[in-house]
Amino acid sequence: MRLYGTQSIINNHLHIGGVSTKDLARTYGTPLYIMDEEEMRSRTRLFRENFIHERIETEVIYASKAFMTKAMAKLIKEENLSLDVVSGGELFTALAAGFPAEKIFFHGNNKSLEELVYAVHSGVGTIILDNEDEAERLRGILEEREKKQRVILRVNPGIEAHTHEYISTTKNDSKFGLSIFSADTVDLIKTLDADPVFDFRGIHCHIGSQIFEEESYFKAVEEMLGYVGNLKEKGIAIRELNLGGGFGVSYEEKDTPMVYENFLKALLEHVAGISEQMDLLPLKVLIEPGRAIVANAGTTLYEVGGTKTTYGGKKYVFVDGSMADHIRTVLYDATYTACLADRMEDPQEEVYTVTGKACESGDILVREAHLPVPEKGNLLAVFSTGAYHYSMASNYNRLRKPPVIFVRSGKSKVVVKRETYEDLIRNDQMEEY
The missing domain is CATH 2.40.37.10 (Lyase, Ornithine Decarboxylase; Chain A, domain 1)
Known part of the structure; x- marks a missing residue:
């Protein structure tokens, strides 16, 4: 056993x-x-210490939906990771624990007006927008408060990861994000980039959960960087690329998760190689492990x-x-x-x-x-x-x-x-x- x-x-x-x-x-x-607790701290350090690269700025964000309490938020703060929240309740928990708002990333595909007001009022560092309606809601709040907000747009690269259908999140009919194959997505990115109330930083994807195949992530990198290159040709500079999480863990003897120490370094080297070839640097790369830290x-x-x-x-x-x-x-x-x-x-x-x-x-x-x-x-x-x-x-x-x-x-x-x-x-x- x-x-x-x-x-x-x-x-x-x-x-x-x-x-x-x-x-x-x-x-x-x-x-x-x-x-x-020691296992959780060990896993945070595994990601923080191996997701580094000499030519690329990086950031590790804990996906708190996997397990969130005030004590967990405190642990993540002590281990110097950023924090991903997906609701007003998760945000409230993080702030109540003293987690710095500027290191919080607010996700979700249908953030309410109340949640967006709460996020802006609390000084949340980055809001990940899911769609045009959400962008409009946030714009109204920011214009009223005369405040500028860092934002990232979630996009869907259409990568098919081998996992349960309910936790595969980038199929073309997914409820999350906007397809990179749609002209409307480019139009929204142009709007976000030009609007003075937004500090538009880049794009985000998440291909699913409980994924064991490294190739799925390498393919996502290629699709996303190809899209970054297309945006560059249209005059839009992408400064941050968030590759999400979904890293698989062992539940049974037969499960064979990736060796993260090797995978994380290989993933960044893949990003660096393509980015240099396409002249996309400087570029910051972010990931969001959750299950892989606490499961x-x-x-x-x-x-x-x-x-x-x-x-x-x-x-x-x-x-x-x-x-x-x-x-x-x-x-x-x-x-x-x-x-x-x-x-x-x-x-x-x-x-x-x-x-x-x-x-x-x-x-x-x-x-x-x-x-x-x-x-x-x-x-x-x-x-x-x-x-x-x-x-x-x-x-x-x-x-x-x-x-x-x-x-x-x-x-x-x-x-x-x-x-x-x-x-x-x-x-x-x-x-x-």
């Missing part, structure tokens, strides 16, 4: 950050999101309630969580590795489907988990849940969201409290008409 970050096995028990999962369950209860740092811990073998022979193990805290399996048919955290070295005797307590037949957390025969009270850990688990958690069935803790160097701390029943009804009203 593949272990991640600071995970280790001591006396048949899983430890993370030098802390026993048995002790964590005893202290904080289950279900429980555990985040390996393997996360482990979700559950308590086993029992097992069941159906008449058809299917074996289930029940845990005290559900699809409400682990939605990606049913949403994307995602696969995960699970283990009994308090019986790590026991023989894996059976294949079980891990299911939760939600009133849904589709409430599946792990479709095939190779486990010792589970017993009531055992702890079951699901690996690589740091990205899009806490972020996508819900209160379906009025279930309470689990707490989030950070572990590091033998210590643990709460960064998000466990919800209470009172939290569930906090916004309910019973007023009469």
